[in-house]
Structures are given as C-alpha cells and as structure tokens.
Amino acid sequence: MHKSYKDIFNQRANLYHTAMGLAPLARSLEFELAVKYLALSGREKLLDMPAGGGYLKNYLGSAVSSVVFMETSTAFAEYCPKKEESCVIGDFAVLPLATASMDRILSLAALHHVNEREHFFRESLRVLSPNGRLVIADVEEGSDTANFLNVFVDQYNSMGHEGLFLTSQDEQVLEREGFNIINSVPEEFHWHFESKQQMLDFSRGLFGLDLADDDTLYSGINQYLAPTFGEDGGSCRWQLRYIVAEPAKSER
Numbered sequence: 001m002h003k004s005y006k007d008i009f010n011q012r013a014n015l016y017h018t019a020m021g022l023a024p025l026a027r028s029l030e031f032e033l034a035v036k037y038l039a040l041s042g043r044e045k046l047l048d049m050p051a052g053g054g055y056l057k058n059y060l061g062s063a064v065s066s067v068v069f070m071e072t073s074t075a076f077a078e079y080c081p082k083k084e085e086s087c088v089i090g091d092f093a094v095l096p097l098a099t100a101s102m103d104r105i106l107s108l109a110a111l112h113h114v115n116e117r118e119h120f121f122r123e124s125l126r127v128l129s130p131n132g133r134l135v136i137a138d139v140e141e142g143s144d145t146a147n148f149l150n151v152f153v154d155q156y157n158s159m160g161h162e163g164l165f166l167t168s169q170d171e172q173v174l175e176r177e178g179f180n181i182i183n184s185v186p187e188e189f190h191w192h193f194e195s196k197q198q199m200l201d202f203s204r205g206l207f208g209l210d211l212a213d214d215d216t217l218y219s220g221i222n223q224y225l226a227p228t229f230g231e232d233g234g235s236c237r238w239q240l241r242y243i244v245a246e247p248a249k250s251e252r
Contacts, residue, residue, distance in 0.1 A: 002162050005050060005092070005113035006072040011159065012208045013075035017053045019205030023198055024058075029189040030137070030238065031059040034108050037135045037183065037242050040064055044103035047127065049090065050110050053079035064104070068097070093119035097127045105134045109240065112138050112149075112163035117170065121177040125247055133246050134179065140186060140241040141165040148224035149207075156212035156220070166241050179245035187242055190235035199227065199236060 009016065020027075034056070038046070040063040048056050051069035053076065060067065070090045071077040080087035090096050092114050105124050111117055124134050139145050146165045153161040171181050193199040200217050203209065209217055221227050225236040 002115055002164070003113070003159065004072075004115075005110055008113060008159065009052075009073035010075045013052075013073055013079070015205045015208055017076070017079045019202045020053060020055060022205065023191075023193055023202045026191045026193055026199075026202055027055075027238075028059075028192070030109070030191075030240065031056060033187055033189065033240075033242060034106055034135060034137055035059050035063065037137075037244050038104050038106060039133065040104065045101065046104045046106065047095070047097065047102045048106050048108075049092075049095070050076070050107070051080055051087070052076055052110075054081040054087070056106065056108070057081050068102070070095070092117075093123065095123045095127050099126050100129045100132075102127050103129050103132050105132070106137075107135070108137045110138070111136060112165050115164060118173050118177055121174050121179065125178045128247055130247055130249075133182075133244060134174075136166075136170075136243040136245070137187075137240045139163060139165045140239065141167045143186075143239045144224045144237070145239040148220065152220035152224060153207045153209065156210075156216065157208045158210050159208060161207075166243070171243065174243070174245050175248075178248050180248045181243065182246050183242070183244040185242050186239065188237060188239045191238050192233065192235045194233045196227075196229050196234065199234070 044064050045066050046064045047068045049070040051071055054069045068086045068088055069080040070088045072091055149161050149163050200214050221236055227236040228234050
C-alpha cells in the first residue's frame with residue numbers, strides 16, 4: 001500500500017532533519033537550481049510546499065518579499081522557521097490560502113509521495129496570481145535516482161519506499177488543469193560531503209535506512225549514485241526533473 005507523505009514524515013521527520021543538520025550544504029546545488037527556476041525578483045510571495053524543516057530559507061536571502069512554509073506533517077512543521085515567515089499546516093489537496101495570494105509555489109522532492117497529484121495542481125492554480133509560477137522538482141521515472149529509491153531504499157528502509165515518480169503524464173495533467181509548461185529540464189548534479197562517513201550517515205538518516213549497515217549502504221550508493229572521494233571530500237550523483245509551469249492566460 002502506498003504511504004502518504006504525511007504518514008511517512010510523521011514517523012521519520014526527526015531522522016531526516018538530523019541528517020540535514022549533519023551535512024547542511026550537501027544538497028546546495030539542488031536548492032540553488034530550484035531558486036533559479038523560480039525566477040525571483042525580490043517582490044514575490046512564495047509558498048514552499050511541503051517545506052520540510054524550511055531548508056529553502058538558507059537559499060533565498062532577500063529574493064522574496066515573504067515566504068509561507070507549508071507542511072502536511074506536524075512532526076516536520078516543528079522544524080519550520082517560525083519568526084518572520086509563516087509556518088502553516090495544510091494538505092496537498094486543500095491549500096489553506098486565499099485565491100491568487102501567491103506569486104511563486106515550489107514543490108521540491110516530495111510529490112513522488114503524493115497520489116492523485118491533480119488535486120495539488122488544481123489548488124496551486126487557484127492560489128497563484130495570474131502571472132505566478134509553479135516549480136516542481138522531483139525524481140523522474142526510470143532514472144538511477146528512481147531505482148536507488150524504489151529498489152535499494154525500498155529494501156533497506158523498514159517502511160519501504162514506493163515512489164510515484166514523474167513521467168510525461170504529469171505535464172499533461174498540469175496542462176489539463178490550466179497550466180502552460182514553460183520549461184521541463186532533467187538536471188544532474190552532485191550532493192557534496194566532507195567524508196565518506198558523512199555521506200553514509202546523511203543518507204541513512206535522510207532515507208530512513210535502518211536495515212543497512214555501512215558496507216551495505218555504500219554498496220547501494222556505489223551501484224546507483226556513482227560516489228567519488230578524494231583528500232578533500234567527495235560527492236554522489238543525484239538527478240531531478242525541474243518543471244516550470246505558469247497559469248494559462250485563457251484560464252483567467
């Protein structure tokens with residue numbers, strides 16, 4: 001049975017957040033690409049959904065006027081920034097925001113845990129301003145990253161992993177729900193680490209790999225993610241497709 005994002009991270013948000021703290025710069029390129037595709041000018045209101053622990057904040061600077069960090073998992077929401085920004089509990093099918101109240105929406109590396117994504121697309125269209133933009137970044141079906149998650153992680157995470165990864169059908173659904181696809185780019189980049197052990201500890205926490213010892217974990221990463229290490233640290237490969245969609249003018 002496919003587990004929802006909410007169910008998964010209500011159980012393991014703490015492990016994920018701890019992993020992000022172990023190597024806070026590991027995924028920098030992933031977040032920097034997301035910010036690039038958001039095309040921010042400093043005046044936009046941004047919705048980060050789901051926000052996890054609000055990690056995007058470190059890459060925004062003064063690029064937006066305000067941010068709403070939204071989570072479906074109450075466990076994850078405990079780690080969201082709670083000062084100037086707003087942290088909100090919501091649902092992929094029902095975003096508790098006013099119509100046309102956001103200029104940008106980002107959904108990073110989470111929709112593969114969401115069934116019936118058309119509900120989220122529909123709500124995103126409602127919440128976006130007429131000149132707004134939705135950026136989706138997620139694992140693509142058939143990629144090495146997808147196989148790492150649905151084969152290796154599925155075997156060595158006691159909760160399993162049944163990711164519903166991006167296909168061309170997602171873009172068709174976005175268009176059917178009232179979006180124009182502005183860009184759709186498969187991006188390959190690297191997660192960077194100070195040491196092999198840091199990579200192992202980070203990966204074990206991020207993916208909940210409670211059934212894998214270090215040797216097994218390195219073997220899995222080596223099979224799918226091509227790690228390389230030298231005297232100054234190293235990296236492993238990661239792949240996401242970044243989709244940029246904007247409201248079709250005829251829908252407004």
